[in-house]
Amino acid sequence: MFGSTLLIVVSWALLAVFVVAFILRTIRIARLPVHLRWELAPVPHEKGKSHYGGSYLEEFEWWTKPREKDSIKEASYMLQEILLLKSVWENNRRLWWFSFPFHTGMYVLIGAGALLLLSNGLEVVGVQTAGGWQGGISIFAGAGFALGGIGALGLLVSRFVDPRFRDYTTPAALFNLILLLAIFVTGGYVVAASQNLAGSVWDFGTGLVTGDLSVELSGVLQAHVLLALVFLAYLPFTRMMHFVAKYFTYHQVRWDDEPLVAGGRLEQEANRLLEQPVTWGAPHVNANGSKNWVDVATEEMKT
Amino acid sequence: MSAKKVRVKDIGKRGDEVLCPIGPEDLVPLPPPYDNPEDEPAWKELGAATQEKVVCNLDGVVALSLPKPKDKAEEEEYVEKFRAGLKKLLEKNNNWTFLQPLLLSLDYCVNCQSCNDACPVFTASGGKEIYRPTYRAEVLRRLVAKYVKPGGKLFSRFTHGDIDLNWTTISRLYELSYRCTLCRRCAQACPIGLDNGLISRELRKLFSQELGWAAKELHEKGTVLQLEVGSSTGMNQVVVKDNIEFIDEDMADETGIQVETPWDKEGADVLLIHNAGEILAWPENPGAFAIILDAAGIDWTLSSAEVAYDGVNYGLFYDDVQLSRVAVKHSEAAKKLKVNKIVAGECGHQHKAMLTVSDRVLTGELAVKRESCLTLLEEIVFSGKIEFDPSKNDFPVTLHDPCNIVRNLGIVEPQRRILRYLCPQFREMTPHGVDNYCCGGGSGFAVMSPNNFPDWRLSVGGRVKLKQILDAFADQPGPEVPKYLCAPCSNCKGQLRDLLQYYDVLEKSNITYGGLVELIVNAMVDVKEPFIKWEMH
Numbered sequence: 001m002f003g004s005t006l007l008i009v010v011s012w013a014l015l016a017v018f019v020v021a022f023i024l025r026t027i028r029i030a031r032l033p034v035h036l037r038w039e040l041a042p043v044p045h046e047k048g049k050s051h052y053g054g055s056y057l058e059e060f061e062w063w064t065k066p067r068e069k070d071s072i073k074e075a076s077y078m079l080q081e082i083l084l085l086k087s088v089w090e091n092n093r094r095l096w097w098f099s100f101p102f103h104t105g106m107y108v109l110i111g112a113g114a115l116l117l118l119s120n121g122l123e124v125v126g127v128q129t130a131g132g133w134q135g136g137i138s139i140f141a142g143a144g145f146a147l148g149g150i151g152a153l154g155l156l157v158s159r160f161v162d163p164r165f166r167d168y169t170t171p172a173a174l175f176n177l178i179l180l181l182a183i184f185v186t187g188g189y190v191v192a193a194s195q196n197l198a199g200s201v202w203d204f205g206t207g208l209v210t211g212d213l214s215v216e217l218s219g220v221l222q223a224h225v226l227l228a229l230v231f232l233a234y235l236p237f238t239r240m241m242h243f244v245a246k247y248f249t250y251h252q253v254r255w256d257d258e259p260l261v262a263g264g265r266l267e268q269e270a271n272r273l274l275e276q277p278v279t280w281g282a283p284h285v286n287a288n289g290s291k292n293w294v295d296v297a298t299e300e301m302k303t
Numbered sequence: 304m305s306a307k308k309v310r311v312k313d314i315g316k317r318g319d320e321v322l323c324p325i326g327p328e329d330l331v332p333l334p335p336p337y338d339n340p341e342d343e344p345a346w347k348e349l350g351a352a353t354q355e356k357v358v359c360n361l362d363g364v365v366a367l368s369l370p371k372p373k374d375k376a377e378e379e380e381y382v383e384k385f386r387a388g389l390k391k392l393l394e395k396n397n398n399w400t401f402l403q404p405l406l407l408s409l410d411y412c413v414n415c416q417s418c419n420d421a422c423p424v425f426t427a428s429g430g431k432e433i434y435r436p437t438y439r440a441e442v443l444r445r446l447v448a449k450y451v452k453p454g455g456k457l458f459s460r461f462t463h464g465d466i467d468l469n470w471t472t473i474s475r476l477y478e479l480s481y482r483c484t485l486c487r488r489c490a491q492a493c494p495i496g497l498d499n500g501l502i503s504r505e506l507r508k509l510f511s512q513e514l515g516w517a518a519k520e521l522h523e524k525g526t527v528l529q530l531e532v533g534s535s536t537g538m539n540q541v542v543v544k545d546n547i548e549f550i551d552e553d554m555a556d557e558t559g560i561q562v563e564t565p566w567d568k569e570g571a572d573v574l575l576i577h578n579a580g581e582i583l584a585w586p587e588n589p590g591a592f593a594i595i596l597d598a599a600g601i602d603w604t605l606s607s608a609e610v611a612y613d614g615v616n617y618g619l620f621y622d623d624v625q626l627s628r629v630a631v632k633h634s635e636a637a638k639k640l641k642v643n644k645i646v647a648g649e650c651g652h653q654h655k656a657m658l659t660v661s662d663r664v665l666t667g668e669l670a671v672k673r674e675s676c677l678t679l680l681e682e683i684v685f686s687g688k689i690e691f692d693p694s695k696n697d698f699p700v701t702l703h704d705p706c707n708i709v710r711n712l713g714i715v716e717p718q719r720r721i722l723r724y725l726c727p728q729f730r731e732m733t734p735h736g737v738d739n740y741c742c743g744g745g746s747g748f749a750v751m752s753p754n755n756f757p758d759w760r761l762s763v764g765g766r767v768k769l770k771q772i773l774d775a776f777a778d779q780p781g782p783e784v785p786k787y788l789c790a791p792c793s794n795c796k797g798q799l800r801d802l803l804q805y806y807d808v809l810e811k812s813n814i815t816y817g818g819l820v821e822l823i824v825n826a827m828v829d830v831k832e833p834f835i836k837w838e839m840h
Contacts, residue, residue: 034399060679092417
């Protein structure tokens with residue numbers, strides 16, 4: 001298929017695209033300006049109140065009371081969302097049966113990758129593990145491929161048969177699912193064909209790092225690795241980045257209930273933003289290009 | 304087009320047809336005795352003049368009376384303004400107020416449709432495609448992808464799907480942005496945390512702040528009138544003082560308790576700001592507040608400063624500039640009076656606008672402390688300063704949770720602790736609290752009644768809520784037992800009043816409605832005659 005040199009060059013290029021695009025897109029979201037408060041109950045960090053959706057605004061003269069945050073509740077909420085897809089289970093059970101194995105398959109594969117790093121890391125420091133672990137890791141990854149494949153296939157079929165999705169399914173969404181399905185199928189095939197997936201992937205990774213051009217991958221495995229790298233490079237440009245967006249939608253929108261405090265960071269940031277020029281064109285806004293938010297919000301509107 | 308499945312791209316096609324007609328025959332059934340389709344009130348027919356002059360090609364309902372353009376050139380002018388507004392919506396200087404939540408909601412939806420069944424409008428309509436929470440959001444996403452993003456014309460069909468930007472698209476989209484009550488149940492259901500309710504609001508904002516299009520009741524007769532005269536009710540300072548004086552007198556006559564509402568008391572602990580609609584439509588509500596605050600010995604006042612005697616802030620529903628202007632006026636009045644805090648009366652959107660959404664606009668001297676009347680009332684009721692006899696409230700009571708107080712602010716328990724204490728037959732709706740359903744009058748709909756929109760607002764928007772109310776009293780469904788629907792929100796009360804009248808609920812089921820303070824006063828030992836009137840008002 002690919003020559004070793006070309007494979008290594010292409011792999012590095014794809015990995016570089018992934019890393020740079022992923023970081024840039026994440027920074028882009030993180031650097032968006034502070035917005036007006038738009039929280040939505042339940043806010044799980046509300047200590048003693050989150051189980052019914054209550055907030056500190058329930059307290060008489062709330063500004064005189066200490067605000068206690070429950071980080072464990074917040075983490076527990078997120079873990080249930082991430083690992084169990086709780087909202088999907090509660091609001092979209094039909095989809096959950098495919099979405100859950102699809103996501104779990106990916107988590108398993110990430111876990112397999114982490115185990116591979118760990119086992120070889122231990123080898124480097126002198127603990128003999130790789131030989132014993134690689135078979136297990138391959139089987140573990142195989143389970144990930146199976147779960148992911150079932151999920152991806154189910155989601156793909158749903159996009160055609162479920163009337164809720166038909167008009168909302170873009171060519172890009174189908175391409176994404178097909179690409180992932182191909183990755184799961186090729187990976188699963190390698191494991192099923194009793195090839196040492198974990199060992200081969202580690203050798204390939206080592207070859208990438210060391211620039212060892214002698215590394216060779218079998219046909220299907222090479223296709224699998226290339227597809228996975230293409231997917232990584234493509235990922236930051238798609239809606240599949242929702243796993244990153246989710247951090248911001250929860251922590252910086254739904255759960256952002258930080259009140260403005262005189263002289264605090266939020267007030268300084270708000271004052272800076274209120275000095276931004278307004279150019280909205282409707283007559284009642286009365287913007288002339290040089291007025292800022294303070295000007296338009298405080299001008300007398302009596303005629 | 305009605306018989307065919309409506310697709311997202313259809314919004315810009317065949318402007319001479321109604322995209323997705325709706326009528327009473329489409330709606331999901333109500334419980335008995337409201338389940339006979341023949342008893343469903345008929346919808347008002349649109350007159351020929353209306354059909355000729357205004358845009359009515361979305362669902363056959365007209366909420367906004369947008370005039371049809373004179374010619375192609377005028378159409379093009381509006382389309383260009385829309386395109387300019389679309390860009391401004393994504394600019395930091397023009398839309399820092401909601402840029403992050405908007406971009407997150409635009410860029411990361413995978414159309415899993417988990418939000419669909421959370422929407423009471425979509426559910427009540429029997430699943431009309433245009434009311435699907437993702438429909439209008441998807442229209443905006445496709446427009447942004449094709450007309451704003453670099454390379455959009457080349458790639459957007461692959462990444463987002465097809466759409467055309469033309470007069471038909473923007474005029475239908477404008478009307479469609481007023482088919483969502485901004486209740487945000489869909490946002491709660493979204494696994495990624497995206498917010499289709501916010502997208503409806505951002506669309507309204509684009510139309511208002513760039514094209515100058517907004518619902519008359521919210522803009523001209525709402526924020527503009529409020530900033531001009533002092534109140535969206537049209538009451539000026541003299542009239543509002545006269546009305547409050549009448550209310551004080553009425554309260555003395557009804558309860559035997561003398562109250563004199565204080566005005567402009569400098570240095571008071573509490574500046575109470577009512578939704579001024581209460582003063583005209585439900586005078587017993589501000590009257591009850593006065594009785595309670597006086598009985599508890601609270602040092603309080605109203606302000607006669609323009610805008611500050613009306614807590615309404617319809618800017619919350621459609622326009623950040625108007626939102627900020629009204630919020631600034633409220634804070635300025637409090638600062639001038641040197642009060643300790645502002646307390647928001649029984650009005651949901653006032654709560655949300657005042658307590659949280661305007662928080663990052665009110666910097667420096669404008670950062671006056673603000674709290675809910677519900678926490679103050681709880682403090683009073685359990686302080687022992689007033690003697691209560693809960694047996695005076697021994698009738699079935701249920702609670703409507705205003706979205707803007709409960710789901711959006713997390714103020715859930717104070718009102719419940721009061722009701723559990725003072726109302727022996729209090730029962731919850733299902734679901735309730737932060738999972739409640741909107742009354743159908745949210746986002747300003749309660750004050751919007753043009754053309755045939757009231758039929759839509761009540762039979763579609765309010766349908767799920769009506770079912771909830773009836774279910775809450777299912778153990779005593781008939782008219783023999785009077786029942787009380789407690790709704791501590793002015794706009795919700797307006798909607799519930801219309802909803803109960805529309806379906807003859809007082810007559811068939813003997814359910815009336817009112818606020819929380821009325822129940823508190825009704826339970827006061829010092830109030831000898833029943834304060835609650837079992838009549839539709």
